Amino acid sequence: MPDTTAEAAGWTGRSLPRVEDAALLTGRGRYIDDLGTPPGTLHAAILRSGHGHARIESIDTSKARALPGVAAVLTGAEIQAMTASLVVGVRAPVECWPIATDRLRYMGEPVAVVVAVDRYVAEDALDLIELRVTPLPPVLDPLAALAAEAPVLHEGLGGNLASDRRFRYGDPEAAFAAAPHRIGIAIAYPRNACTPIETYGVLAQYDAAESGYDILANFQGPFSIHAVIARALKVPGNRLRLRTPPDSGGSFGVKQGVFPYMVLMAAAARATGRPVKWVEDRLEHLAASSCATNRVTRLEAAVEADGRVTALDWDQVEDCGAHLRAPEPATLYRMHGNMTGAYAIRHVALRNRVVLTNKAPTGLNRGFGGPQVYFALERLMQRIAVTLGLDPLAVIRRNLVPAEAFPYRTATGALLDSGDYATAMERALREGGHDALLRRREAARAAGKHYGIGYAAVVEPSVSNMGYISTVLTPAERRRAGPKNGAQATATVSADPLGGITVQVASVPQGQGHRTVLAQVVADALGLRPQDVRVVTELDTARDAWSIASGNYASRFAPAVAGAAQIAATRLRDKLARIAATQMNLPAGALEFAEGKIRARGNPENALPFARVASASHWAPGTLPEGLEHGIRETAFWTPPELTAPNEADEVNSSLCHGFIFDFCGVEIDPETLAIRVDRYVTMHDCGRILHPGMVEGQVSGGFAHALGAALYEEHRYAGDGSLETGTFADYLVPTPTEMPELVILHHETPSPFTPLGAKGVGEGNCMSTPACIGNAVADALGLADVTLPVTPSRLAAHLLPAEAPPAGRAARPAAKPGERGLFGEGMAEVAAPPEKLWAILFDPETLRAIVPGAHSVERVSDTHFRAEVTLGVGPVKGRYTVALELLDPEPPRAVTLRGTAEGALGGGGGEGHVTLEPLPDGGTRIAYRYEAAVGGKVAAIGGRLLDGAARVVIGQFFAALARHAAGGAAPARRGFRAWLRRLLGWRA
Amino acid sequence: MKPAAFDYLRAATQEEALEALARAGGEARILAGGQSLLPMLNMRLARPRVLVDIMRIPGLDGVAVEKGSLRIGAAARQAALLARPGLAAEQPLLAEAMPWIGHAQTRSRGTLCGSIAHADPSAELPLLLLALEGEVALRSRRRARRVAAQDFFTGLMSTAREEDEMIEAIHIPLAHPGEGHAFAEIGRRHGDFAIIACAARVREGAVRLAVGGVADRPVARAMPGLDSPELDAALEALGWELEARDDLHASAAYRRAMLRRLGRAVIARAAAEVR
Amino acid sequence: MPLLPAGRRHRVAFILNGVAVEADCEPRALLSDVLRHSLAATGTHVGCEHGVCGACTVQIDGVPARACLTLAVQVEGAALRTVEGLGTPDRLSILQQCFREEHGLQCGFCTPGILMSLDALLRENPSPSEQDLKENLSGHLCRCTGYAPILRAARRAAERLKDAEHA
Structure with missing residues (x-):
C-alpha cells in the first residue's frame, strides 16, 4: 500500500484559511433567499394563532381570496385534504399537523397560508382573514399539565402525558439504602433557542406529471425526516426530491424544525400549480420555529461521607410543547447513555415523562438534552460539596471515570470511547490559573464583594446512534417495530476527465467550514493541495448518496463525515495506485501520493502526474489493470459498529464519541445593581484529534456564547394566558460583544479509537457545561441553594434585597401569578347626572358608540349583549378589534357587571368590571368601578412593555367618556374627576 | 413583516408637511430617521395612511x-x-x-x-x-x-x-456655570431600553432627579440634597408613587430598589461635580 | 411636492457602490428588499426586520444604517455602499482579509453587516479602543463565532490599515 498517510502530508490539523470565506466576505454567498426562483413563483405568508389555546369556530377567507394578487388561501382543512399527519415518535393515539385544524394549541401556530404575488400582498391578505375562536384555558407549566384537572391538549392521549418510562440500572435501591447521605436538587430548566440569524426558507414545486415534489429548503437534517415528509405528502420517497442550498446562515439544530413548513409549502405548490416560496420572518421564528425543551428535574444522589456518589435517582419531566413533533422526544433520550456524566456511578434509577403544554413545539438545539441534564447533575455535585463541607473539586475528582477504565461502559449503556478526565482537569486548573482565581475570590470577598467560583465536568456525546430514540419504547414495542441503530455517514470522491477531484458529502454545513476540512482530509489522502479539491456540500436527495443519518447535527461532521470522506478518498487512491503501478511497472505498495504526483517511494524522479492517472479511467478504460473496474468515483458509507440498538435491559450506546470538558469560572455580582459579570472563564476540551484548530476554537467560542446567553439572558417566556412574551430580539435577549467575557480555551487530546480520524465532536460541549458552571459560581458567590436560569439581576433581587413594605395607604396589589399578565384597576368619580341617566347610556348602542373609544359601530345583539367594531391604540400603535360586551347581573340603576372580550389582528383580551352608581344628595352620581383584565396575543409578543399601559389608557378613555356623556357635555367633570381619571389610569402625574 | 401600504410624501418645505398633516386628520405620521417608526410599520403595529418625510426640508437639521x-x-x-x-x-x-x-x-x-x-x-x-x-x-x-x-x-x-x-x-x-449633572442606566444589555434610567441635576443646592423606564413616561422631581436625612425617604416614596410594574426584564421591586440606589448615586455624582 | 401614492410602483434612483441604479417600488418597500430582490445585491442580508440584528447594515452617504429600517424611497439620490462594494473574492479588502485570517466568520450571514459597520468605524476612528469596537459591534448579532474572532479581526484590520496609510 502507498504510504501517504494524512499525518505525513499534513494538511489536516492546520488552521488553513477557509475556502468558504472569499464568497461569504464579499456578499457572494448563496443562501436560500439569494437563489433565483422559477418563473411564476408565488410567495407565502402565514396567519398564526394569537392564542395559547382556543377552539376555532370559523375561518372566513373570502375577503383575503378576493384581494388582487392572491392566488390561494389554505386553511387546515385544505391542507389536511392533501396530506397526512406527521409521524409521531411515541406509540400514542395522537396526530401532529403542521397547521391548526380544529384547535389552536400554541401562540404562533399556523392557521392559514396565503399565497400571493409577493410577500407584501400576502401579508395584506392575512389582515383580511376573519378568524373566530373561543379561547380555552391554557396549560403552560409541565407539572401543572400532569394534574388531573389540567386542560387537555390532545383528547386522544386522554391527558397531557405522552410517554412515561421508568428505568433501573444496577441496584439503586440498595445503594441508596446503604449510603449515609441522600442529597437532592430540583431544577426547572428554561426554554431557549439558538436563533440562527438566517431564518427558515422553503421553495416548493409540484410536478403533476410525476406526482412528485421538489423542495429546496435550508434544512439541516437528520434526513430521517425525509421519510416523515414523504409520508406526510403521501408520496414514495423517490417522489420527494429534497435539496439544500450551498450556504446556510447558521442552524445549531434549529433548522431541523423547518420541515413542517416544507409540507405546508409543498401542499401550497400543489394547490396552486405554481412554485411557492416562503421565507420565515423573525417574529415567526421566535414564536414558532423550534426551541429546546424546558424540563423539570428532580435528582437525588446516594453519597458516601467522602463525596463518592454511588447511585443517582432521576425524575425528568420533559415539556415538548403543543405537539410531539419528530424527532421528539429525542431531546430527552439523546443523553440516555450519559446520565452519569463524567462519573463512574453504577446504580441509576430513572423516570422519564414527556408532557405537552400550550407552547411552541420543541426540536433540535445545540447541546440537545445536555444542558438540561448537566445543569441538574453539576449543580447537584456542587450541592453535595456544600452539604458535606467538602471542596467541590474533591467531589468531582472522587467520582470521575478513571483513565485506565476506557473504553468505559456506563451504567445506562454508553461506551465512553477514550479520555483521561483527571489529567485534563488537573491541567486545566494548572494552566488556567485556578490558584490565582482562588486568591482573587478571597480578595474580592475581603473587599465586601459577592464573588464565586464554579466548576463543571461534563461528557460531550457526539455522533448520535439513530436508534437511541427507540429507548422511549418498551423492549416489547421495540421488538415489534424492528431494531434501529447506527449512523450512516456518506461521502463520494470522484475524479473528472482532467484529473480534478470533487468531494460530495451529505453533511449540509451551516457555517462550520466543512468544505475546508474535507479539502484538507482528501488532499492529504491523495497527495494534493486543498485548493485542488473541490468540495460540494449542497445535497440533492435525487442524485447524491445519502441516508437517514445525513445532515449536520449531533456534532457528527469531524468524527463521522470527515472520516467517511477519508475512507472514500483512500479507496480511490488505492485504485489509482494500482493503475499507476501497471504503468510504472512497480508494485502499488511502492508508490506514494505527494505534491500532485504518484511516485516511487525513495525515487521521486520516477513519477506520474496525479491528474494523468486520475483521468485514465475516463479516456482509456481499456488500459485499466485486469479486474479493476475504474478509478472514477468512490462512495463510502460508514457506520460505526459500536452504535448498536438498545438492548432488552434498555441500555443504549446513545452516541459514538464522548469528548470531555472541564470548566471553571469566577463570577462577580455587583452589590449595588446585582449585575452579574463573568470575570474569568476557563474551558478545557478533549475533543479527540483536532482537524482544524481555528475552527475548533470557533466552535468552542460560539458554543460558549450560546451558553452564556442561556445562563444569563435568554428565555422563551410565556404569560399565564399562553401569550409569548419574547417575540422580538428586543425581548429575547442574546449576547452581543459587550456581554462576552474573555474565554480561555485549553485542549487535552485523546483520539477516539472508534472514528477514522480520531476526532470527536466539539461544538455542543459548552452549551452543556457553561450554564452549570456559571450557576455554580453564582451559588458560591451568594450562598444560594437554588439558582434559576437565566440568572438575572431582578431574579437575584429576591434573594439579596431587603424586604420592602408599601407605604401606608397604598394597598398591596394582588400578586400576579408567575408569568401572568394581570391588569387590575379601580376608580371613582362624581358626575352631575342622576344614576338613571348613566344607566340608560350603558344600554344604548348609539350612546355607546359615542363613548367606546375608537368605535366604528356598536350593535345590540340582545338585551344584554353588544358587539362593537373599534380601533384601539396608543401612540402610533393602532389596531382594529371586534369587541363583545355583555352586561351581567344588572340591578338597574345601581350596579352591573360588564364582561368584555376584544379580538383583533394585534391580539386580544378579556376582562370583567363591576360598576356601581350611587345617587348623591345633589342629584349627581358617584360612579365606582373596578376591573380585572388580561391582554395577550401579537402585541404581547412584540411589545409587552407597552401592553399594560395601552390597555389602561383604553379602559380609562371609556370611563372618562361615559362620565362626560352622562354629564351631557364637554366639561362634565365635577370634583374629583381629574383625580379619578388619574387613579383610573394608574398613574399619578 | 412588511408594512401595510401608505402614501409617501417627500416634503420639500415645512409648509407642505404641515398641510399634509392637517389634511390627513390623524392618519399621517412624520417620518424622520424612522428608527422607532419603521419597526412598528414592519410589524404592522402602526398603519398610517400617509408618511410625511421631513428629512429633505432645508434647514430642519440645524x-x-x-x-x-x-x-x-x-x-x-x-x-x-x-x-x-x-x-x-x-x-x-x-x-x-x-x-x-x-x-x-x-x-x-x-x-x-x-x-x-x-x-x-x-x-x-x-x-x-x-x-x-x-x-x-x-x-x-x-x-x-x-x-x-x-x-x-x-x-x-x-x-x-x-x-x-x-x-x-x-x-x-445650556448648562449653567457651577451646576452638576449625572446619568446612570440599567439595562439587560448594552444598548437595550432602560429597565431604569436616572438623570440628576444639581444647581445652587437644588436637586432635580428624573427617572425613566419605571412609569408610563419619564418623571422628574425636586429632591432633598445628598446630605439631607430626607433623601432616602423621598426616593422610597418616589419608587412607590411611580407604580413600577413587573415585566419580562425586571420586577417592580427591583425597579424600586434600583431607583433608591441609582437615584442616590446620580445625585451624589452630580453634587460632586458642583464642588 | 413628490407625493408617491400607495399601491403603485415609483421609480427610485440612487448610487449603489459607485454605479447609478434605478428600481421601481411601492412606497412601503423596504430598502433591504429592493437591494436584494430588485437590484440583485443579495450580499445585504435580512435577519430580523426590526433593527436589532444588524445583518442588513449598509452605508448610506457614508454612515452605517439598517436597510430594514429604511424605505427605499428614502434613499432617492443618496450614495449607498453595500458589502459588494468592499472587495471581490480575488481582491479582498484589508478588513475582509483580516476576517478570513482570524476566522472571523462561520456561516457568514451576519458578516456583511458587520463589515459595513467596521468599515465606517475604522474610517472615522482609525485607532478604536477595545471598548469602541465592542460598543460598535454591539449593534450586531452573531450566533456562530462568540465574537472573539470578530474582535481579533477588527483589531488586526485597524493595525494593518494604519500601516497601509503610513506606508
Missing part, C-alpha cells in the same frame, strides 16, 4: 445655540449631536447620556426630535429633555407653540402634540 438653549431641529440626527464639538461643555448631561441611546447604527439615522415624539417611557431622550427642563417647539398651520417637557409627555407613547402638529425643534437649556 443644531444651534439660541437664547441660552441648544435648539435642535426636527431633522437633526442623534449622531450629529453626539459629534458636535463642545457638546460636553454646552450640556454635559447630553454628552454623557447619548451614547446609551441604541447603537451607532441607529443613532446614525435616528433623530432627537423623533425620539421625543415617539415618547417611549424607557427611552433616554425624553428623560433627558425632562431632566433638563427643555421645551418642545410645535407647529401646525394653525399656530406655533412651545410646550415644556413636563407637560409634553402625557403617558405611554402619548404626548401633548396635536394631530396636525409637528415637532419643529426641541430646546435644551
Whole structure:
C-alpha cells in the first residue's frame, strides 16, 4: 500500500484559511433567499394563532381570496385534504399537523397560508382573514399539565402525558439504602433557542406529471425526516426530491424544525400549480420555529461521607410543547447513555415523562438534552460539596471515570470511547490559573464583594446512534417495530476527465467550514493541495448518496463525515495506485501520493502526474489493470459498529464519541445593581484529534456564547394566558460583544479509537457545561441553594434585597401569578347626572358608540349583549378589534357587571368590571368601578412593555367618556374627576 | 413583516408637511430617521395612511445655540449631536447620556426630535429633555407653540402634540456655570431600553432627579440634597408613587430598589461635580 | 411636492457602490428588499426586520444604517455602499482579509453587516479602543463565532490599515 498517510502530508490539523470565506466576505454567498426562483413563483405568508389555546369556530377567507394578487388561501382543512399527519415518535393515539385544524394549541401556530404575488400582498391578505375562536384555558407549566384537572391538549392521549418510562440500572435501591447521605436538587430548566440569524426558507414545486415534489429548503437534517415528509405528502420517497442550498446562515439544530413548513409549502405548490416560496420572518421564528425543551428535574444522589456518589435517582419531566413533533422526544433520550456524566456511578434509577403544554413545539438545539441534564447533575455535585463541607473539586475528582477504565461502559449503556478526565482537569486548573482565581475570590470577598467560583465536568456525546430514540419504547414495542441503530455517514470522491477531484458529502454545513476540512482530509489522502479539491456540500436527495443519518447535527461532521470522506478518498487512491503501478511497472505498495504526483517511494524522479492517472479511467478504460473496474468515483458509507440498538435491559450506546470538558469560572455580582459579570472563564476540551484548530476554537467560542446567553439572558417566556412574551430580539435577549467575557480555551487530546480520524465532536460541549458552571459560581458567590436560569439581576433581587413594605395607604396589589399578565384597576368619580341617566347610556348602542373609544359601530345583539367594531391604540400603535360586551347581573340603576372580550389582528383580551352608581344628595352620581383584565396575543409578543399601559389608557378613555356623556357635555367633570381619571389610569402625574 | 401600504410624501418645505398633516386628520405620521417608526410599520403595529418625510426640508437639521438653549431641529440626527464639538461643555448631561441611546447604527439615522415624539417611557431622550427642563417647539398651520417637557409627555407613547402638529425643534437649556449633572442606566444589555434610567441635576443646592423606564413616561422631581436625612425617604416614596410594574426584564421591586440606589448615586455624582 | 401614492410602483434612483441604479417600488418597500430582490445585491442580508440584528447594515452617504429600517424611497439620490462594494473574492479588502485570517466568520450571514459597520468605524476612528469596537459591534448579532474572532479581526484590520496609510 502507498504510504501517504494524512499525518505525513499534513494538511489536516492546520488552521488553513477557509475556502468558504472569499464568497461569504464579499456578499457572494448563496443562501436560500439569494437563489433565483422559477418563473411564476408565488410567495407565502402565514396567519398564526394569537392564542395559547382556543377552539376555532370559523375561518372566513373570502375577503383575503378576493384581494388582487392572491392566488390561494389554505386553511387546515385544505391542507389536511392533501396530506397526512406527521409521524409521531411515541406509540400514542395522537396526530401532529403542521397547521391548526380544529384547535389552536400554541401562540404562533399556523392557521392559514396565503399565497400571493409577493410577500407584501400576502401579508395584506392575512389582515383580511376573519378568524373566530373561543379561547380555552391554557396549560403552560409541565407539572401543572400532569394534574388531573389540567386542560387537555390532545383528547386522544386522554391527558397531557405522552410517554412515561421508568428505568433501573444496577441496584439503586440498595445503594441508596446503604449510603449515609441522600442529597437532592430540583431544577426547572428554561426554554431557549439558538436563533440562527438566517431564518427558515422553503421553495416548493409540484410536478403533476410525476406526482412528485421538489423542495429546496435550508434544512439541516437528520434526513430521517425525509421519510416523515414523504409520508406526510403521501408520496414514495423517490417522489420527494429534497435539496439544500450551498450556504446556510447558521442552524445549531434549529433548522431541523423547518420541515413542517416544507409540507405546508409543498401542499401550497400543489394547490396552486405554481412554485411557492416562503421565507420565515423573525417574529415567526421566535414564536414558532423550534426551541429546546424546558424540563423539570428532580435528582437525588446516594453519597458516601467522602463525596463518592454511588447511585443517582432521576425524575425528568420533559415539556415538548403543543405537539410531539419528530424527532421528539429525542431531546430527552439523546443523553440516555450519559446520565452519569463524567462519573463512574453504577446504580441509576430513572423516570422519564414527556408532557405537552400550550407552547411552541420543541426540536433540535445545540447541546440537545445536555444542558438540561448537566445543569441538574453539576449543580447537584456542587450541592453535595456544600452539604458535606467538602471542596467541590474533591467531589468531582472522587467520582470521575478513571483513565485506565476506557473504553468505559456506563451504567445506562454508553461506551465512553477514550479520555483521561483527571489529567485534563488537573491541567486545566494548572494552566488556567485556578490558584490565582482562588486568591482573587478571597480578595474580592475581603473587599465586601459577592464573588464565586464554579466548576463543571461534563461528557460531550457526539455522533448520535439513530436508534437511541427507540429507548422511549418498551423492549416489547421495540421488538415489534424492528431494531434501529447506527449512523450512516456518506461521502463520494470522484475524479473528472482532467484529473480534478470533487468531494460530495451529505453533511449540509451551516457555517462550520466543512468544505475546508474535507479539502484538507482528501488532499492529504491523495497527495494534493486543498485548493485542488473541490468540495460540494449542497445535497440533492435525487442524485447524491445519502441516508437517514445525513445532515449536520449531533456534532457528527469531524468524527463521522470527515472520516467517511477519508475512507472514500483512500479507496480511490488505492485504485489509482494500482493503475499507476501497471504503468510504472512497480508494485502499488511502492508508490506514494505527494505534491500532485504518484511516485516511487525513495525515487521521486520516477513519477506520474496525479491528474494523468486520475483521468485514465475516463479516456482509456481499456488500459485499466485486469479486474479493476475504474478509478472514477468512490462512495463510502460508514457506520460505526459500536452504535448498536438498545438492548432488552434498555441500555443504549446513545452516541459514538464522548469528548470531555472541564470548566471553571469566577463570577462577580455587583452589590449595588446585582449585575452579574463573568470575570474569568476557563474551558478545557478533549475533543479527540483536532482537524482544524481555528475552527475548533470557533466552535468552542460560539458554543460558549450560546451558553452564556442561556445562563444569563435568554428565555422563551410565556404569560399565564399562553401569550409569548419574547417575540422580538428586543425581548429575547442574546449576547452581543459587550456581554462576552474573555474565554480561555485549553485542549487535552485523546483520539477516539472508534472514528477514522480520531476526532470527536466539539461544538455542543459548552452549551452543556457553561450554564452549570456559571450557576455554580453564582451559588458560591451568594450562598444560594437554588439558582434559576437565566440568572438575572431582578431574579437575584429576591434573594439579596431587603424586604420592602408599601407605604401606608397604598394597598398591596394582588400578586400576579408567575408569568401572568394581570391588569387590575379601580376608580371613582362624581358626575352631575342622576344614576338613571348613566344607566340608560350603558344600554344604548348609539350612546355607546359615542363613548367606546375608537368605535366604528356598536350593535345590540340582545338585551344584554353588544358587539362593537373599534380601533384601539396608543401612540402610533393602532389596531382594529371586534369587541363583545355583555352586561351581567344588572340591578338597574345601581350596579352591573360588564364582561368584555376584544379580538383583533394585534391580539386580544378579556376582562370583567363591576360598576356601581350611587345617587348623591345633589342629584349627581358617584360612579365606582373596578376591573380585572388580561391582554395577550401579537402585541404581547412584540411589545409587552407597552401592553399594560395601552390597555389602561383604553379602559380609562371609556370611563372618562361615559362620565362626560352622562354629564351631557364637554366639561362634565365635577370634583374629583381629574383625580379619578388619574387613579383610573394608574398613574399619578 | 412588511408594512401595510401608505402614501409617501417627500416634503420639500415645512409648509407642505404641515398641510399634509392637517389634511390627513390623524392618519399621517412624520417620518424622520424612522428608527422607532419603521419597526412598528414592519410589524404592522402602526398603519398610517400617509408618511410625511421631513428629512429633505432645508434647514430642519440645524443644531444651534439660541437664547441660552441648544435648539435642535426636527431633522437633526442623534449622531450629529453626539459629534458636535463642545457638546460636553454646552450640556454635559447630553454628552454623557447619548451614547446609551441604541447603537451607532441607529443613532446614525435616528433623530432627537423623533425620539421625543415617539415618547417611549424607557427611552433616554425624553428623560433627558425632562431632566433638563427643555421645551418642545410645535407647529401646525394653525399656530406655533412651545410646550415644556413636563407637560409634553402625557403617558405611554402619548404626548401633548396635536394631530396636525409637528415637532419643529426641541430646546435644551445650556448648562449653567457651577451646576452638576449625572446619568446612570440599567439595562439587560448594552444598548437595550432602560429597565431604569436616572438623570440628576444639581444647581445652587437644588436637586432635580428624573427617572425613566419605571412609569408610563419619564418623571422628574425636586429632591432633598445628598446630605439631607430626607433623601432616602423621598426616593422610597418616589419608587412607590411611580407604580413600577413587573415585566419580562425586571420586577417592580427591583425597579424600586434600583431607583433608591441609582437615584442616590446620580445625585451624589452630580453634587460632586458642583464642588 | 413628490407625493408617491400607495399601491403603485415609483421609480427610485440612487448610487449603489459607485454605479447609478434605478428600481421601481411601492412606497412601503423596504430598502433591504429592493437591494436584494430588485437590484440583485443579495450580499445585504435580512435577519430580523426590526433593527436589532444588524445583518442588513449598509452605508448610506457614508454612515452605517439598517436597510430594514429604511424605505427605499428614502434613499432617492443618496450614495449607498453595500458589502459588494468592499472587495471581490480575488481582491479582498484589508478588513475582509483580516476576517478570513482570524476566522472571523462561520456561516457568514451576519458578516456583511458587520463589515459595513467596521468599515465606517475604522474610517472615522482609525485607532478604536477595545471598548469602541465592542460598543460598535454591539449593534450586531452573531450566533456562530462568540465574537472573539470578530474582535481579533477588527483589531488586526485597524493595525494593518494604519500601516497601509503610513506606508
